[in-house]
Amino acid sequence: MGTSVELFAGGGGLAMALHDAGFRHLLVNEFAPRACQTLLANKAAPHRDEAPLPKRLSDKWPLIQGDVREVDFTGLTGQVDLLAGGPPCQPFSLGGLARGDTDDRNGFPWFFRAMREIQPRAILCENVIGLMRPSFRDYFDYITRELSAPFEQRVEGESWVDHNKRLVKTLAHPNSDPSERYDVHVVPVNAADYGVPQLRRRVLMVAFRRDLEIEWRPPRATHSDTALAHALVDGSYWDEHDMAPRPDAIPAVLGPVDGLRRWRTLRDAIRGLGEPGPDKVEHPDVDAHIRWPGARIYAGHTPNLLDRPAKTVKAGVHGVPGGESVMRLDDGSIRYMTVRETARVMTFPDTWKLAGPRGEQMRQLGNAVPRLLGEVFATSVASALRGAR
Structure with a gap:
């Protein structure tokens, strides 16, 4: 069983993933009050300075509620196997304002500080694919260099461009201390390729401390669009759902069989939930399965289709954009996806409670890491770390 610290924990997707992969959280940090309420309603408890560190996987996650800039990590130096988190993605998101390094919400500098203070054996960092856009590529390369050499600290008043130049020179030096260097792997992914019923493109950054001498390969995709197409054509998909x-x-063109499992669809994800009741009325049996009025579609906002993976769940600058949370039913009508249906698409368990009103719940889901995607990569990291012991 490994140990972990997670920053920018949000609604808990990645935290759940690490837990399910066998990591024992020594500390979890989140700033947003509603997200903190969600974590506390599930597996977290308020952090107490005098309390001993968790000893069992079943122990509550110690949650520090507040600004990561004010958290002192030095008490955990040398005790953490995996530092994980998704620094706020709005500065680089295709759906955000894309201010990048100039955005106060850019969480990467504080993630690097945590690396220096904790000195973890491994890193797992998730972010939007927008980080790899041409307009951000230089800054993305800078981030990967700083992940490689976090102890080459950016000094006060130094621009990231000048710091980047210094990092390039440092990383070219062959005689550096391997305990202060990390081997970084950049892995663009589509969550659907790993069994998540959602088309969600992200970039994962995995790093191992160089003195561990770990050779790691990213997990291979397990699911494919091609396999889904074959299941739709040969009828096995429809048989699973006991329907015509x-x-x-049904696609008109089929590619060659690839031996992978089929992509999971929205129909797969919401199976067994049934339809929600009247508008804004709590479902008697399913938490957060509430019909919401006003669904509409328009140019650029087409609905989710039941027999495809869901579109990317988004938090949005002002809540959830229209089309991304609308679904077309079998009778041709449309409605908003419920919070519980959206949580299913994010592979959150039905027992996971989300705090706040609907918009806040959807925001937490849109900002989260799909639990299953995180678990696949966390399990791979855990296996590599065990091999290094």
Whole structure:
């Protein structure tokens, strides 16, 4: 069983993933009050300075509620196997304002400080694929260099461009201390390729401390669009759902069989939930499964289709954009996805409670890491760390 610290924990997707992969959280940090309420309603408890560190995987996660800039990590130096987190993505998101390094919400500098103070054996960092856009590519390369050499600290008044130049020179030096260097792996992913019923493109950054001499390969994709197409054509998909084929969902062209499992669809994700009740009325049996009025579609906001993976769940600058949370039903009508349906698409368990009103719940889900995607990569990291012991 490994140990972990997670920053920018949000609604708990990655924290759950690490836990399910066998990591024991020594500390979790989150700033947003509603997200903190969600964590506390599930597996977290308020952090107390005098309390001993968790000893069992079943222990509550110690949650520090507040600004990561004010957290002192030095008490955990040398005790943490994995430092994980998704620094706020709005500065680099295609759906945000894309201010990048100039945005006060950029959490990477504080993630690097935590690396220096904790000196973890490994890193798992998730962010939006927008970080790899041409307009941000230089800054993304800078981030990967700072992950490689976090002890080459940016000094006060130094621009990231000048710091980057210094990092390039430092990393070219062959005689550096391997305990202060990390081997970084950049892995662009589509969550659907790992069994998540959602088209969600992200970039994962995995790093291992160089003195551990770990050779790591990213987990291979397990699911594919091609396999889904074959299941739609040969009827096995429809048999699973005990329904007649829908001609509009059957592809006209098939690629060669690839031996992978099929992509999971929205229909797969919400199976067994049933329809929500009247508008704004709590479902008697399912938490957060509430119909919401006003669904509409328009140019650029097309609905989710039941027999495809869901579109990317988004938090949005002002809540959830229209089309991304609208679904088309079998009778041709449309409605908003419920919070519970959206949580299913994010592979959150039905027992996970989300705090706040609907918009805040959806924001937490849109900002989260799909639990299953995180677990796949956390399990791979845990296996590599065990091999290094």
